[in-house]
Amino acid sequence: MTVEATHQIPIQKEPEATLSVDPKKFILWLFIVSIVMLFASQTSAYLVRRAEGNWLEFQMPIIFWYSTVVLFFSSISMQWAYNSAKKDNFTQLKTAISITFALGLLFLGMQFQGWREMVDMKVYFVGNPSGSFLYVFTGLHGFHLISGLVVLLTALVAAFRFKVHAKSLRRIEICATYWHFLDFLWIYLFFFLLTFN
């Protein structure tokens, strides 16, 4: 093909559509980015500090294994609630979202129990940073889980008032995304702590 011929090729340019996501959901994802950075900095601080030695090693209380399972199941029931909302199945939606809320509370209770067992093991918040970090990780995650419970509560109330249905999914979508993220975050923290004990 000659140079002249190349110039003849008609360039069909499509107008580029402006990217558009639901802004509220986009805001949620950016919040998640900032929370990721918060925990990323915490865990890297943990690694930097651990590399310097003088590090207390201890066995993580077994209850954290159970609480991980509980949170995982709450994530499944959250998904169940979302799917029911999509199908306008209100009985299932209400059951599922209540189960999620109850499991969330149970998880918090178990985390607190985990702290008590740590105290029994004589690993205190004040002391070697290896123990302090565990309290900070679980505490910060717990704080975010409480905020997740608040979001969940608004979705729960909305569900019981029949405001969540196939045509109004934004609230429960936001709630489900955040809840799955918190679940994922805990699983990350848990395996991080197991690996780098």
Next chain:
Amino acid sequence: MSTLSTGTDVVVYEEEHVHHDDPNFWRKYIFSEDHKVIAKQYLITGIFWAMLGIAMSVVFRIQLGFPDADISWLKPVLGQWISETGKLDPNFYLALVTMHGTIMVFFVLTAGLSGTFSNFLIPLQIGARDMASGFLNMLSYWFFFTASVVMFASLFLQTGPAAGGWVVYPPLSALPQAHLGSELGMSLWLISMALFIVSQLLGGINYITTVINLRTRGMTFNKLPLTIWAFLITAVLGLISFPVLLSAALLLIFDRNFGTSFYLSEIYIAGEALPNVGGSPILFQHLFWFLGHPEVYIVLLPALGITSEIIATNSRKPIFGYRAMIASLLGIAFLAFIVWAHHMFVTGMNPFLGSVFMFLTLIIAVPSAVKAFNYITTLWKGNIVFTPAMLFSIGLVSFFVSGGLTGIILGNSALDIQLHDTYFVVAHFHIVMGAASAFGFFAGVYHWFPKMFGRMMNNTLGQIHFWMTFIGVYLVFFPLHYIGIAGFPRRYYQFTTYDFTSSYTDLNMFVTVAAILTFFAQFIFIYNFFSSIFTGKRSPQNPWRSNTLEWTTPIKPGHGNWPGEIPAVYRWSYDYSKPGAAEDFIPQNVPYSQTLESNLPHENEEIKMEAEIEAQNFNDQFDQPH
């Protein structure tokens, strides 16, 4: 059934729009969700903090330039911090330095600059009715306001505000018994900064969402004005780095108030060994500077974006290297995250690691030079209009170059060993980050004042303000390089103890006098700003004959910015002095089909797409329930 549900939808839609009608005074001016009002709130708060922050620097400059002077005339303001003999209290000197740094970096150049112009310009320049979430935006300002109140209150404590430097390194800041400034003042500093971080995250999340989701038809990323690119990238930097500062502050709070040992180890203070074992103060520095370095770009990038816009407009020329400008912004933003340890060359880090960070640091010179050259080549052979905004923009380029050059010196780990924590560093960052960003701020205010208040600022006063400030800044900070090379350390109360330092006393006096004059020059701006709000000449719709969308709104845009439809965008924002065109500017909303005489061949191709652009969805927030 379907008609019924449509009817319901309309009702819902109207219900959700009740708040658009006639808000009362509180909703309109105080707890406003309108981005223009929030921008002005940020602006006024920023100006207040700036005057306070600069006034503080004048007080400690007097101490440095005239260590023997009797300053009891300041007693009415500073009270107990001036001793019986008219001397400044050394503890309060440290507090002043710390507060000056904190206020100027965070409250003026982060919140005041980014908060004002991101809020004001993002919706106006991308063609949106308002921010993605007006409520979060309002919350962002009020978190900032609360942070301001807490910080301001700390100034009046008996023990004084925080005094460990704006970087608040532990263990000094972690132990209340370490010095006066680590007592309640430090706690309030941490509370204030935590609120400030929340404010910045809320604001930044909103900026990013708005730019990505709410651009008008045809406003593709390659047609965005460079201001918006800069604000977007700044917000991304903040989103990624501020949570890390929150982390650092949180662990510091635990160390201070709960007795943990994240940063503390084996400390012996006031004849007593502390129980803290196993912490690492270097850890704090890593966390702090992971924010701290991006923070300097959070401060500078909006100013660079504003400058790009103003220099192109007032040179009556397209910006040189539009894509290179975006690429260099992205490059600087990326590099900002991997150079933090160049603030820590003397912490005893592995010299090999030091040279890695040195290498990465010096690479920043490349995108920075791209920007500097692009500014200069945009000016080259332009029909330059020397408005005050333009002068300040050119001033910024000057500072960016002269301050950037010393950055190359400081970025070398070997040279940094001599220069670390001397006045050389002070001179460097005050020119490249402080004065450059402040000039971006002034440029932005002079340029967009007509859009904000519908009136013009006084041109003559603006010119006088520029020349006094520009010359003043160089007179203040240029001599500091020499003082720094001579080895004067930062944050020292006085230098007269050693022989080698006394030969620089007159230079310090000179700097102080220049600083005072520069400070007074700012009152010209204050007067010009506030009097022009009420008595300035009424502005035309497009006073600078500019291309961007904000000048297509009414002179005083109301709620929703455009009375009718949001304009569509067909071209980039830099069509200045286009050959063949009747006027020397073609606004972004003028389609190519109306400018056949000046179109380039490939632009004639784009006429075909105009109908499609017009058919696109508006992203109009008023068309959706919100």
